[in-house]
Amino acid sequence: MAGDTIFALASAPGRAGVAVLRLSGDRSGEVLQRLSGQALPKPRYAQRVRLTSSAGELMDDGLALWFPAPRSFTGEDVVELHLHGGRAVLAAVSEELLDQGLRPAEPGEFSRRAFLNNKMDLTEAEAVADLVDAETSAQRRQALRQMDGALSRLVEDWRTRLVRALAHFEAVIDFPEEGLPEELNAQVDKVLGDLAGEISTHLADGHRGERLRDGLEVAILGAPNAGKSSLLNRLARREAAIVSATAGTTRDVIEVHLDLGGFPVVLADTAGLRETEEEIESEGIRRARARAEKADLVIAVFDGSQLPRLDPHTLELVDNKALVVVNKADLVTGGLPADLPEGRSFLLSARTGEGLDPFLLVLTETVARLLDVSAAPVLTRARHRSALEECLAALERARQAPMPELAGEDLRLAARAIGRITGRVDVEELLDVIFREFCIGK
Numbered sequence: 333m334a335g336d337t338i339f340a341l342a343s344a345p346g347r348a349g350v351a352v353l354r355l356s357g358d359r360s361g362e363v364l365q366r367l368s369g370q371a372l373p374k375p376r377y378a379q380r381v382r383l384t385s386s387a388g389e390l391m392d393d394g395l396a397l398w399f400p401a402p403r404s405f406t407g408e409d410v411v412e413l414h415l416h417g418g419r420a421v422l423a424a425v426s427e428e429l430l431d432q433g434l435r436p437a438e439p440g441e442f443s444r445r446a447f448l449n450n451k452m453d454l455t456e457a458e459a460v461a462d463l464v465d466a467e468t469s470a471q472r473r474q475a476l477r478q479m480d481g482a483l484s485r486l487v488e489d490w491r492t493r494l495v496r497a498l499a500h501f502e503a504v505i506d507f508p509e510e511g512l513p514e515e516l517n518a519q520v521d522k523v524l525g526d527l528a529g530e531i532s533t534h535l536a537d538g539h540r541g542e543r544l545r546d547g548l549e550v551a552i553l554g555a556p557n558a559g560k561s562s563l564l565n566r567l568a569r570r571e572a573a574i575v576s577a578t579a580g581t582t583r584d585v586i587e588v589h590l591d592l593g594g595f596p597v598v599l600a601d602t603a604g605l606r607e608t609e610e611e612i613e614s615e616g617i618r619r620a621r622a623r624a625e626k627a628d629l630v631i632a633v634f635d636g637s638q639l640p641r642l643d644p645h646t647l648e649l650v651d652n653k654a655l656v657v658v659n660k661a662d663l664v665t666g667g668l669p670a671d672l673p674e675g676r677s678f679l680l681s682a683r684t685g686e687g688l689d690p691f692l693l694v695l696t697e698t699v700a701r702l703l704d705v706s707a708a709p710v711l712t713r714a715r716h717r718s719a720l721e722e723c724l725a726a727l728e729r730a731r732q733a734p735m736p737e738l739a740g741e742d743l744r745l746a747a748r749a750i751g752r753i754t755g756r757v758d759v760e761e762l763l764d765v766i767f768r769e770f771c772i773g774k
Contacts, residue, residue, distance in 0.1 A: 335357075335358070336357060336434075336435050337355060337356065337357025337358060337359040337360055337363070337433075337434045337435075338355070338356055338357055338434065338435055338436065338437040338438075338441055338442075339353060339354065339355045339356075339426070339429050339434050339435075339436065339437060340353070340354055340436060340437035340441075340442070341353055341354075341422065342354040342412070342442075343417070346417075346419075347417060347418060347419065348417030349416070349417055350414055350415070350416070350417050351414075351415050351416070351417035351421070351422055352412055352413070352414055352415075353412070353413040353415060353422070353425060353426070353429075354410065354411070354412050354413075354437075354442065355410065355411040355412075355413070355429070355434065356404070356405075356406045356408050356409070356410045356411075356437075356442055356445060357408055357409065357434075358408070358409060359409075359432075359433070359434070360408070360409040360410060360411040361398065361400070361409050361411065363411070363429065363432050363434065364381075364396055364398065364411045364413075366386075366432065367381075367383045367384060367385075367391075367428065367432075368381040368382065368383060368384075368396065369382075369384060372398045373396055373397065373398045374398070375398055375399060375400055375403070376397065376398070376399060376403075377397070377398075378395045378396070378397050378414070379395065379396055379397075379398075380393070380394070380395055381393075381394060381395065381396045381413075383413070383415075383425060383428075385424070385428045385431075386428065386431060386432075389424075391421065391424045391425050391428065392415045392416055392421045392424070392425065393416075394413060394414050394415040394416065395413075395414040396411060396412070396413055396414070397411070397412040397414070398410075398411060399411070399412070402449065402451075405442060405446055405451065406442055406445040406446045406449060406451065407445065407446060407448075407449025407450065407451045408445060408449065413425065440461070443457045443460050443461070444457070447755060453481075453484050453754040453755050453756075454753065454754055454755040455478055455481075455483045455484050455487070455712075455716075455753060455754055456478065456479050456481060456484060458478070458712065458713060459475045459476075459477075459478035459479035459712075460475075460479060462474070462475035462478065462545060462712065463475035463476065463479060467589070467591065467596060468591045468594050468595055468596045469594035470544055470594045470595045470596070470703060470705075471544060471545065471596055474541065474544050474545070474705055474710070474712065477709065478709065478712060482709040483709040483710075483711075483712070483716075483753075484754050485709075486708065486709045487750060487753045487754050488754060488756075490527060490530070490531065490723075490750055491747055491750050491751055491754075491756060493523055493527055494527065494727075494743060494746055494747045494750065495747055496523070497520050497523050497524055497527075497743060498740060498743040498744060498747060500517075500520045501520075501736045501739050501740035501743060502740060521731065524727055524730060524731050525731070527727060528724060528727045528728060528731070531720050531723060531724045531727070532724060534708070534710075534711060534720065535711075535717065535720055535721060535724065537710060537711070538702070539711075539717075540702070540703055540704065540705050540710050541705060541710030541711045541712040541713075541716075542711065542712060542713065542714065542717075543628060543702070543703060544595070544596065544703045544705060544710075544712075545712055545713075546596075546598075547589060547596035547597055547598040548595065548596065548597050548598065548628045548629065548699055548702060548703055549598050549600065549623075549626065549627045549628045549629070550597055550598065550599050550600065550627060550628065550629045550630070550631060550699075551600045551602060551620075551623045551624050551627035551629075551630050551631070552564055552599065552600065552601050552602060552630075552631045552633060553602055553620060553624055553630055553631070553632050553633065553646055553649055554604065554632060554633030554634060554635075554643065554646050554659075555604050555634075555635060555643040555645065555646055556604030557604065557635065558604070558633045558634060558635040558643070558646070558659055559633055559635065559657075559659035559660060559682045559683070560601050560602070560604070560633050561586075561601050562659070562682035562683055563631070563633060563657065563659065563682040564586070564588060564599060564601040565682075566682045566685065566688060567588075567590060567599060567692075568588045568590060568599065585600050585601070585602055585603075585619055585620070585623055586600065586601040587599070587600050588600075588601075592695065592696045592699050593696040593699065593700055595696075595699050595700055595703050597699055600623055600627070602619065602620030602623055602624075603617050603619065603620045604617075604620075621649075624649050627653075628653070628702060629653055629654075629655070629698060629699070629702065630649060630650075630651075630653055630654040630655070631654070631655050631656075631657055631695075632646050632647075632649060632650050632654050632655070632656050632657065633646070633657045633659055634646060634656070634657070634658045634659065635659060635660060636658045636659055636660040636661055636663055636664040636679065637660050637663040637664075639658070639664060639666065639669065640666075640669060642669060642671075642672075650672075650673065654673075654676070655676050655677075655678070655691070655694065655695060655698065656672050656673060656676055656677040656678065657677075657678050657680060657691060658672075658677065658678070658679045658680070659680065659681065659682050660681060660682075660683070661679045661680050661681040661686050661687050662681050662683070662684060662686065664679060667679070675694075676694070678690060678691040678694070715752075715753075716753050719749045719750060719752045719753050720749075720750065720753070722745075722746075722749040723746045723747075723749040723750045724746075726742045726743070726745040726746035726749060727742070727743075727746050729742040730742035730743045730746065
């Protein structure tokens with residue numbers, strides 16, 4: 333319940349030098365005074381406190397920070413307790429907080445309260461979760477940019493322009509006898525056309541924001557024993573996949589998460605492509621082909637010892653989203669076959685590392701290009717995209733509407749759809765879905 337005073341561990345669980353317990357709610361200050369036996373600290377200043385239970389037992393000697401409402405993360409009274417990070421200390425303090433009538437926070441409840449108290453909008457709240465989950469520098473930069481309000485400002489600008497256009501149609505409906513000038517109608521139509529164009533451009537961004545959050549999917553494909561698993565291990569810098577001279581060793585998709593130049597990549601080793609009657613291997617090959625279809629980038633691996641022959645099953649999957657690797661360079665006497673794509677084909681040895689650096693450079697540059705989000709703010713979640721698609725459809729209907737009443741209704745729907753991105757409309761049904769993804773303590 334929103335009126336409860338809640339608490340949770342805001343630092344990572346487990347043994348640590350320092351652990352942070354966060355309290356939020358009307359009783360936060362009262363409870364701190366009761367536990368410490370002293371007056372509240374100066375706001376936003378750390379003060380040493382000795383925390384004592386209601387039974388008079390010393391629980392810990394640590395620091396306390398006091399953030400009175402509304403100048404706090406949640407907009408409520410907030411207390412942070414910086415304690416020694418032993419399990420016994422946290423257990424004792426948590427048990428005492430329960431005895432004092434506080435309750436454990438639910439996942440995302442601190443951020444949810446911040447949203448409800450207008451400390452942040454929904455996109456900024458989502459960025460908090462993304463920042464906590466960020467594993468690469470590019471993910472961190474995207475989350476910080478969104479948390480700073482870059483996407484919010486863009487969406488709010490679109491919504492403001494929509495509302496102004498809607499006001500024009502409301503005037504036409506309410507005061508038909510006034511005969512608004514034709515040039516005003518043309519101006520409104522231009523505004524709606526510009527809006528539709530800008531939104532369409534963002535929807536056609538190749539899902540860069542979502543891919544940066546989740547990781548670019550790269551599938552390694554090739555015939556059995558071409559060296560796919562060896563290449564995966566070389567890129568991962570560990571023995572992530574079993575390497576064997578026995579054909580068909582890889583039966584299922586093996587995934588490895590990499591940081592390439594600060595960008596997240598999900599690298600997938602797949603079953604060798606060949607004709608087979610063996611049921612399990614056939615299923616693995618089907619999954620390999622399916623993975624190739626959905627992958628953002630494909631690495632097609634050929635066995636250099638078989639040159640000049642190129643495996644036809646792999647060759648048919650070489651398209652404009654594929655990088656080509658001819659493996660086992662130590663067994664190749666000539667150069668690369670002429671029919672392989674120039675600038676995207678590499679001769680290397682996954683076993684020795686020979687020729688790996690030029691390939692890795694191009695792979696990193698390709699990933700960086702596909703995930704480049706340095707321009708306008710990007711959409712980072714499916715719900716953003718769905719809301720903009722709904723908004724764009726309503727905009728297009730409004731521009732074609734034969735009557736101002738119909739156009740006005742469609743613009744109201746468009747404004748409502750876009751408002752759901754930041755929470756400018758009633759979004760109660762969205763809150764549970766959004767905030768349950770958060771970790772406890774945020």
